[in-house]
Amino acid sequence: MFKKRNREEPSAETRLLAVDFGSTLAILLGMVTFALIAIASLAWFAANREVDSGDMSVNLDAALFELGVALSGDARRDAVDADAMTPLTEWSDRNYGTALETSGGQTGVVCALVTDDGEPLRPGSTGTLQFRLLPKKDDLIFTGQTVFSGLKKALDGENAIVYEPLDPTDSDEAKALTLLSSHLLFFRSAVYSAENRVDMEDGFQIQNADTAGQEYLVTFYWEWPRTYSDHDSYVDADWLARYTYLEDGEGDIGYNNADQVIGEYISYVVVELNMDASADPGADSVPVIAAAALS
Amino acid sequence: MAEHVKKREKSRGALRYAVLALLFALVLGIAASAWFYSQRQVAAAAPVDSPMSIYINAAHQEDIQYLDLSGIDMEREDGNGDRYNYQDFVFTVQGEDLRSFKLQLAYTTNNQLTFELYQAYETNAADGLVSFYSVTEDDTIYYNKSGAALPLVYLNTLAGSGNKLADPASQHNVDTYDTGSGKYGSVNQYAEPIYCQTASAVAVQNQSGIRFHNYFILRVIWSGEKMNDRETDMLYIAARAAS
Numbered sequence: 371m372f373k374k375r376n377r378e379e380p381s382a383e384t385r386l387l388a389v390d391f392g393s394t395l396a397i398l399l400g401m402v403t404f405a406l407i408a409i410a411s412l413a414w415f416a417a418n419r420e421v422d423s424g425d426m427s428v429n430l431d432a433a434l435f436e437l438g439v440a441l442s443g444d445a446r447r448d449a450v451d452a453d454a455m456t457p458l459t460e461w462s463d464r465n466y467g468t469a470l471e472t473s474g475g476q477t478g479v480v481c482a483l484v485t486d487d488g489e490p491l492r493p494g495s496t497g498t499l500q501f502r503l504l505p506k507k508d509d510l511i512f513t514g515q516t517v518f519s520g521l522k523k524a525l526d527g528e529n530a531i532v533y534e535p536l537d538p539t540d541s542d543e544a545k546a547l548t549l550l551s552s553h554l555l556f557f558r559s560a561v562y563s564a565e566n567r568v569d570m571e572d573g574f575q576i577q578n579a580d581t582a583g584q585e586y587l588v589t590f591y592w593e594w595p596r597t598y599s600d601h602d603s604y605v606d607a608d609w610l611a612r613y614t615y616l617e618d619g620e621g622d623i624g625y626n627n628a629d630q631v632i633g634e635y636i637s638y639v640v641v642e643l644n645m646d647a648s649a650d651p652g653a654d655s656v657p658v659i660a661a662a663a664l665s
Numbered sequence: 666m667a668e669h670v671k672k673r674e675k676s677r678g679a680l681r682y683a684v685l686a687l688l689f690a691l692v693l694g695i696a697a698s699a700w701f702y703s704q705r706q707v708a709a710a711a712p713v714d715s716p717m718s719i720y721i722n723a724a725h726q727e728d729i730q731y732l733d734l735s736g737i738d739m740e741r742e743d744g745n746g747d748r749y750n751y752q753d754f755v756f757t758v759q760g761e762d763l764r765s766f767k768l769q770l771a772y773t774t775n776n777q778l779t780f781e782l783y784q785a786y787e788t789n790a791a792d793g794l795v796s797f798y799s800v801t802e803d804d805t806i807y808y809n810k811s812g813a814a815l816p817l818v819y820l821n822t823l824a825g826s827g828n829k830l831a832d833p834a835s836q837h838n839v840d841t842y843d844t845g846s847g848k849y850g851s852v853n854q855y856a857e858p859i860y861c862q863t864a865s866a867v868a869v870q871n872q873s874g875i876r877f878h879n880y881f882i883l884r885v886i887w888s889g890e891k892m893n894d895r896e897t898d899m900l901y902i903a904a905r906a907a908s
Contacts, residue, residue, distance in 0.1 A: 466708055477704060
């Protein structure tokens, strides 16, 4: 806009007018952009998990990577009940779709948290969480953070069972989610030990996935410790201090009773991983997960 | 003129700042956008085994207080003067969020009673085998058994004790069954209860949402000594979630 006006070589007076107009517009644009950023950033922080494609008119080609359901696709997802898949893929403030890979507006994929024994989750369960990572650029650093959420069972009328996302504003459901994050422990290898434990809510980094066009498999191992004493050997005091059951002074009894609370309020555990890519390794030292290249 | 220039210089200064601000905003915008584009999510979901509930009630899902096993008359006769050798009772196992369960029995052996369990269903008077007077319905409800007796596995059966009693020689007082000598003072002193459970899990029936209820007929059978003046036995029925 400036350039066009400048090229026309207007008289001093017009130029002055143009400049005045231009500067106002520039400030206005600046403000609008700031406002947009501010709004979008705030929205992101508030939701802390979503890409809002509405306000920002996101350029879809700019995705630095995509995520996919691990390995044999649908088979890997069979453990998720079709009835439970629907609320997940239709979750109103999430962008999980039914496709097995992210692309465009579908910024998330739903896969199964697979249990080793094929049975539903319970204290003592172990299993894996796997997904495919497809970098679109070389040498990217992938970081992730986890939000624990869940679905609850509700009766729709007399007979039909429906699933709904848990309501974090409901104190019982919020407590169940807090308890869940201290009961479902993640590890970077199948050796469950304090050294291998990954505090998912604090974040993790994925290494080795450095070649564009190459598919990688990321595997997490998890365990729901059967008792407090099992759990105690994996964690430190700082971590323990976060959870209310210890503040209540309930100790091991509180921990073991929490299994009941989780089971009562949560029908489907949903572990949401928010993955980011950047060229900058960042200052935070977080646990590193090694990705395996898929042939 | 000088004033004009001054004004223009001032405007140019403003323009520079504005352009700088715009550029800065654009750079920020690009960086922020790139950051936005690069977010992707995985949601891994798994069903949780919810803590189920299971409990035993009287027939027609009525309160346990209406499950009354008293008043067994071992000398009751049918129209032909033949004695009955059993009496039937109906109870309900109900609960939520469960696929199958096992029934367990534990009973004392003062009387020579044995027990059988049948799955049952509510039916009409003509087809009914067992009747139950429902307080809530203010009506009599009839039940019939479906299928054969559920196979029971005994925890402490001794070889040769066909009626599933604990070993008479060592585990309980022989005098209990010595009706002639009248040694009632030492009744049941050494008796050991019998423990058994259904060999396989019973699938839940009559599901409504996550709730279910199964009806059972408990058949109390007497064999050997039959008399009404024996000391009362105790029977415990337990339902245990299998999955």
